[in-house]
Amino acid sequence: MNKNDLFYIIGVDGGASKTRGVLFSDSGETLAATIDKGSNLSLNSESASDRILNIISNLCKEAKIPIDHVDAVGLGIAGSSNQDGRDLLFGKLDRMHLSQRTLIMNDAEAAYELSCPGDFGVLVTVGTGVICISRSGNKTIREAGKGHEQGDIGSGYWIGKQAILNLTLNETTVMGDRDLEDIMEVFLSHVDEEEFQSAIESLNENDEAVFIIAGLAEHIINLAEKGNEIALSVVQEATHTVADYILALIDTLEYNKQNIVLAGNGSVIKNDFFRKSLNDELRFNFPQIKWTFSALSPAYGAGILAARLHDVEVKVSDILKGDILVPA
Secondary structure, three states, X not given: OOOOOOOEEEEEEEOOOEXXXXXXXXXXXXXXXXXXXXXXXXXXXXXXXXXXXXXXXXXXXXXXXXXXXXXXXXXEEOOOOOHHHHHHHHHHHHHOOOHHXXXXXXXXXXXXXXXXXXXXXXXXXXXXXXXXXXXXXXXXXXXXXXXXXXXXXXXXXHHHHHHHHHHHHOHHHOOOOHHHHHHHHHHHHHHOOOOHHHHHHHHHOOOOHHHHHHHHHHHHHHHXXXXXXXXXXXXXXXXXXXXXXXXXXXXXXXXOOOEEEEEEEOOOOOXXXXXXXXXXXXXXXXXXXXXXXXXXXXXXHHHHHHHHOOOOOOOHHHHHHOOOXXXX
């Protein structure tokens, strides 16, 4: 512990699209916060690890706290199972003398800590990626979370990619099909291009392609809500599959009640229309469905878990009493 007898904690929530960082004390006081681009270790471990280290440095500068005064660092990072990415990140943390104080976990684990207190409940994360997790005793149960190109259906990235695929397969018949025209319009506007082929070529060469494609999901969901049949079919396939993930998890948990509380995390699941479509898929099994959303960023959850390794418990209620500088 540093000379001020305060326990300083850094928590980072690194997804494929955005990375949120927060520095807070064991009393729950938030001292600094920041947001940057994505830091998925399986997509680009070099830039992801550099971004994470920059966030740590910037948090300390903002709070005017020397890095060596930081007692615990929790990193909830997408793609954390990528061993090469972990090794690279730990090597860079070691050069900052932080590796011995750092806990790296999946970003969903950090979100679960906040959204399902007491290790009870089901967390449904749908943002750039998709994963559903719960716990039974000491065992963590997961569905999906394999990665953007490994078969995960239902994520923001998958929705965006399916929309682009529909345009690619029907490029010659877009004109005259109002649904395809609307999708083409929002796609070109989203990528700031005028021609489809140049847009695709530019996207293929862009290091931020996953982030850009995932960002298209919001527009596709909005089109679906307005009655665009192609967009609606994409959203319905997404929610049908996410419902299957949830039901598989529930089956493993041997949950036999008729009502269920689901904790949501991620930009897509926070969309009312997407969630309504998902509820419709689950309604046969669960006539009563309630969603909860944490007011805190999963970055706090990562920090809380890291502090716990040092036998330091930080109360969520204490964090909520102060100024929350980073959005959930």
